[in-house]
Amino acid sequence: MGYKVNTVDGHAGDVVLTTQRTQMLHRFGITADGTYQLAKPPKAGHIRGVRVYRTGGTGATVQVTNGGSNVLASALTSSTGAWAGTTTVQNAAVTALNALAIVIASTAGSPTDILVQVDFEVDAPA
Secondary structure, three states: OOEEEOOOOOOOOEEEOOOOEEEEEEEEEEOOOEEEEEEOOOOOEEEEEEEEEEEEOOEEEEEEEEOOEEOOOOOEEOEEOEEEEEOOOOOOEEOOOOOEEEEEEEEEOOEEEEEEEEEEEEOOOO
């Protein structure tokens, strides 16, 4: 049985016929620099992509960490009212209950909201 998966790789809404599940992990309401806990996935998996959207202000950069290691080779720079994203990730393998966090830096002009989406695919059962 298939299910719809929305991702940042241009295949939104495709039916996937695997036992793997993709989840979008969201964090929003961020307005200042800092490190914010995103999730501790209960099962092992892989990060497939990261997107960021900012309203207000004039700038902010976003990094995602997996157990303290950077997931993005370089932080994403957000634009006001537009999505920025990438599917090029490093340290993508996530062990069960490993902490995923978002690091916001270089906020400028008082952003009113920063939304971060991490596409996380649960590994297929063995």
